[in-house]
Amino acid sequence: MMIFDVLTLFPDMLVSPLQESILGRASKQQLLQVRLHNLRDWAEGKHQTTDDTPYGGGDGMVMKPEPVARALAQLKSKSPRAKVLLMTPQGTPFSHQHACELAKEEGLIFLCGRYEGFDERIRQTLIDAEYSIGDFVLTGGELPTLVMIDAISRFIPGVLGGSDSAEIDSFSDGLLEYPQYTRPAVFKGMAVPEILLSGDHGKIARWRREQQLVRTWQRRPDLLQTAPLSADDLKILEQLQRPVSGTEEID
Ligand code: 4GY
Numbered sequence: 001m002m003i004f005d006v007l008t009l010f011p012d013m014l015v016s017p018l019q020e021s022i023l024g025r026a027s028k029q030q031l032l033q034v035r036l037h038n039l040r041d042w043a044e045g046k047h048q049t050t051d052d053t054p055y056g057g058g059d060g061m062v063m064k065p066e067p068v069a070r071a072l073a074q075l076k077s078k079s080p081r082a083k084v085l086l087m088t089p090q091g092t093p094f095s096h097q098h099a100c101e102l103a104k105e106e107g108l109i110f111l112c113g114r115y116e117g118f119d120e121r122i123r124q125t126l127i128d129a130e131y132s133i134g135d136f137v138l139t140g141g142e143l144p145t146l147v148m149i150d151a152i153s154r155f156i157p158g159v160l161g162g163s164d165s166a167e168i169d170s171f172s173d174g175l176l177e178y179p180q181y182t183r184p185a186v187f188k189g190m191a192v193p194e195i196l197l198s199g200d201h202g203k204i205a206r207w208r209r210e211q212q213l214v215r216t217w218q219r220r221p222d223l224l225q226t227a228p229l230s231a232d233d234l235k236i237l238e239q240l241q242r243p244v245s246g247t248e249e250i251d
Contacts, residue, residue, distance in 0.1 A: 002032040002103070002156050004149050005075050005082065007068070008112035009050060011036035013142045023150065026159045034149065042071040051115050060116035068111065068118065073128050075109050082107030083128040087144035088117065089137055091130030094148060097172040098131065102148075103155030110148070112141030174227030176220060178211035210236050 006014060018024065018034050026032050040048045044067070072084060075216035083105060092098070102108060111118075111127070123130070133144045153159050170177060181192040193205045213236050216223050224237070 001030055002105070002153070003079060003082070003107040004032065004034045005037060005107065005109045006034060006112065006145055006149075007037050007039055007071050007075065007109065008113050008145070009039050009143055010112075010140065010142055011038050013140075014146055017146050018149070022159060023153055024174070026153060026156065029158065030158055031158050032153055037071065037075065039067055042067040042074070054116065062116055063113060063118045063122070065119040065122050068122050069126060071074065072109065072111070079107040079109065080107045081105075083219075084111060084126060084247045085148070086111050086118070086123065086130045087133065087141040087148065088113065088130050089132050089135065091132040094131040094133050094144075094151070096151075099148070099151040100155050100172075103152045108152070110141070110145040112145055114140045135202065143165045173212075174223055175212040176215045176223070177250055178208040178215070213237055214240060 008014070014034070014036055014212065018027065020097060023032075027034065039050055042051045043064075050064055050067050052064050054060070054062045076082065077082070083102075084107060087110070111122075131144070131148065133147050185192050185197065193207070195203055198204070211234075215231055216227070217237060217240055229237070
């Protein structure tokens, strides 16, 4: 069973997202366990202070190193092989590939920042990896932690319904997904593509692959640089780059 430890000043923020739907079911089935820890429990003094003003002046507060160091020492003593992860816009861009690899670990410890972040000496000594979930700034590391736990858990065997890896692998062909349809066959005057009603599974598979390639070319052309493409794929892409036949200029 995969164990996620989360160290945060706001453990309640994570409770309901982890109890609902697929992650809730996976917890009940003991495929994973999320243990929430309040950083304040390792703080000292009457006010159990976890932050302080920045050396050198400036706005905001910085998280004090001692409570984090004490908390991580205790969590690591219970999970000695767990990696400690920090979520920050300064981290490595988190990807499908990272989620897949982190799912093989037996334990992960997520450190959630608040305010202006941590004392730099925490990052230097106690953190194994830093990840970013995108180029924007949130109010804390709790939502990125939920995002990562969700993405990682999909790769834990048994968490997603079927035991075949097709649904897990939706991004591993390196392309965007093809469009999906369900009933009714006509919705607000828009018909489902006829080919999907044809029952010809070979044709449907080729159409879906083509849709994936078109979408990726239109929306995320950067992904085509790294996606593994067949000779047929390249032919389809070549046709896309050519002007639509019948609209060529005649000279
Ligand atoms: N974007 N990707 C992100 C973030 C909040 C202050 C440090 C992000 O991963 N994390 O915006 N985090 C900040 C809040 C402390 C983390």
